[in-house]
Amino acid sequence: MKTYLRVVLLLCLALCGNTAQATESSGETSVLDDSFYESTPNEDTVPDPFEHFNRLMFEVNDVTYTWVMEPVASVYSRTLPEDIRQVADNFCYNLQEPVRFINALLQLRFSDAGIVLTRFAVNTIGGVGGLGDVAGTEFGFKRVEAGLGETLEYWGVGDGFYLVMPVLGATTLREFAGTTVDGLSMTPYYFFADSWREGAAIYMGRRVNNLSLRLGEYEGLKQLTIDPYAALRDGYFQSRAQSRKHSAPRTDDKL
Known part of the structure; x- marks a missing residue:
């Protein structure tokens, strides 16, 4: 059972972003450790009313990964050393x-919040604008994750329903809204883009960089899975x- 769950988690992480790296760097249990599966509760019971659409988007993402993202990331990884790619990830x-x-x-x-603020100050000054993770490597301040989707959950906003979005991958209605605000409206490097095309190019560039670290x-x-979508x-x-x-959600009524 642990082997199956490990496969499931790595499959999810390979498609959907850089969660594995964030989890390990923040000091939490890695998906590669048996203790992860011993302590992880059953998955949330979130409805999937648009399964046909979601399966279609899963296939679109799978084809995009196989024929576009993976080849581009492979060339990118052969062109740039891993240290430089990690520096780019640190900066973003x-x-x-x-x-x-x-x-x-x-x-x-x-x-x-104090750790995040400390990391930002130390890495911006001592890490040359965030190119290096001085706060983590020299002072032991590990990465801390906190997004708007999690904030909405904390204050009682429900998931809504499960979604698979193009490129973004697995999410829920609440998480998609939170990710959109976090990623587009509040992230400073998107402000440098003169058009949505440049913003999309910046986003895809970061996705390719992240993928190149997990090829x-x-x-x-x-x-190894019978139903990759499930x-x-x-x-x-x-x-x-x-x-x-x-972070446990509040127990008062859902908003």
């Missing part, structure tokens, strides 16, 4: 720290539950 991550700081405050996670996971793992859906909720152990 540091620019989003103010967003995490605000959301940590809104979730009343004052200790985490080779998805292709082999997909062969594996992605279950793995998404398992991963989310694990990453949010620090």
Whole structure:
């Protein structure tokens, strides 16, 4: 069972972003450790009323990954050394720290907010604008995750329903709204774009950079699952539950 869940989680992470890296760097249990599956509760019971649409989007994302994202990321990884690609990831991550700081405050996670603020100050000054993770490597301040979707959950907003979106991958209605605000309206590097095309290029560039740091996971793992769509859906909720152990939602009525 642990082997199956490990496959599910890695499949989900390969399609949907950089969660594995964030989880490990923040000091939480890795998806590769057996303790992850011993402590992770059952996935959220979120309805999937648009399963036909979601399965179609899953296939679109799968084709996009296989024929576009993976080849581009492979060339990119052969062109640039891993150290340089990690520097690019550090820079983008540091620019989003103010967003995490605000959301940590809104979730009343004052200790985490202090860590985020400290990381931002140290890495911006000592890490040359965030190119290096000095706060993490030299001072032990690990990455802290906090997004608007999590803030809405904390204050009682329900998930809505499960969605698979183009490029973004597995999400819910609430998480999609939160990710959109966090990623487009509040992230500083999008303000440098003169048009939506440039903004989209910046977003895709970061996705390619993230993928280049995890090449080779998805292709082999997909062969081990009978229904990759169901594996992605279950793995998404398992991963989310694990990453949010620090913050329990409010128990008052849903908004």
